[in-house]
Amino acid sequence: MSANLHLNSLSSPSTSAARPWRVGLIGFGCVGQGLYDILQKRPETGFDISRIVVKNQTKERTLPANRFEFDAAALLADDTLDVLVEVIDDAEEAFRLVAAALRRGRRVVTANKAMLARHLPELVQLQREGQGTLLYEAAVCGSIPVIRTLDAYFGAEPLRRLTGILNGSSNYVLTRMGEDSSDYAPALAEAQAKGFAETDPSLDMGAFDPRSKAVLLAAHAYGAFLQPEQVLNLGIEGISAVDIAFAATLGQKIKVVAGLQRLPDGRVTALVTPQLVGPDSPLYSVDNEFNGVVIEADFAGEQFLRGRGAGGHPTGSAVLADLAALRQGFAYQYPKARAGAPAYASDLEVEIYLRTDEDRLIDLLDFSEISEEADEDEYVVGYVALENLIRHRDTLRKYGAFVVRTGQLRPISTAVAAVVEEESF
Secondary structure (H helix, E strand, O other): OOOOOOOOOOOOHHHOOOOOEEEEEEOOOHHHHHHHHHHHHOHHHOEEEEEEEOOOOOOOOOOOHHHEEOOHHHHHOOOOOOEEEEOOOOHHHHHHHHHHHHHOOOEEEEOOHHHHHHHHHHHHHHHHHHOOEEEOHHHOOOOOOHHHHHHHHOOOOOEEEEEEEOOHHHHHHHHHHHHHOOOHHHHHHHHHHOOOOOOOOHHHHOOHHHHHHHHHHHHHHHOOOOOHHHOEEOOOOOOOHHHHHHHHHOOOEEEEEEEEEEOOOOOEEEEEEEEEEOOOOHHHHOOOOEEEEEEEEOOOEEEEEEEEOOOHHHHHHHHHHHHHHHHOOOOOOOHHHHOOOOOEOOOEEEEEEEEOOOHHHHHHHOOOEEEEEEOOOOEEEEEEEHHHHHHOHHHHHHOOOEEEEEEEEEEOOOOOOOOOOOOOO
């Protein structure tokens, strides 16, 4: 894919800062209402939500019914709107709307990380062809300005590594389990009661949500346009107090960490799983619903960003920041991709802690080296081929196994590189 982009998003005289920008809002859930609240409290920002489209015509909302309409196509066709903000929860419908808007040369802000992770190459291409502009800071880490930091500030500097806690829901559950010695189910119920986790928590607890965010970060950190399935994602659905205690004996915590890394040969890898995190890492103190990102650059060294990763107002503030950036003519340049996308590497071995009562899973993963076993607590520590973890992640989830990375990666050995046939369970 060509990424030699010139995205023309400069304001014309008809959309100058002399008058408020007219915003067309598609979706009025948590983020949409959060943005609306912020703009009501801060009218001096110069943005007015002129039209709001929603899907459900009978749902009760905080605004009068006459403020809402139900035809998103009408907003796409309304050239009096200066910018469209898409914040719905349907990834495929979001792609259809955003793609159509870009083909019309529109300015668009979205917070839909699942849609972006699946369709980012096409959306970048549409911007190049249609001269529309798409910003999506709100899709990753809520209020933390990590996308623009990578694209603009670190656009010219190679990055060794990027690691982050990208999901506030799972982080809240892990914090409660660590501090209260509670089990997974009551910790999750508390997160749901406080609004930090969805009624259906599978996307968050299964690490699908942070995987989408890791895909977006890979594009800006390394110029690598990945498909979500390429990235290992393992969640915390099978975690127990035994695992928390294991980490505590090492003086560490368990966090769901997205790890992106440049290898010595220039290739990059990415994976999203629970990981042991020690006090020497800035991520150790990122608790509850907060997110944190550590950027390790070749010349600038280590940078750490921390903030609220979810919620209507934190995420709405990221949408507002994108609106302000669009008014100033900002557009993502994808400079790392312009230099040539690096190859993606999965021929690595990962050191993991695996707890399971199903011995066949240990055989299935085909450990190349085992450094620790505890029959009583049903866990094993050792090295496994990353490709085996990717191949068998659904089976691990099906049987309730819990996997934690120690943080160690190494090149795969010739012996391990042989294809392992998946056993029938």
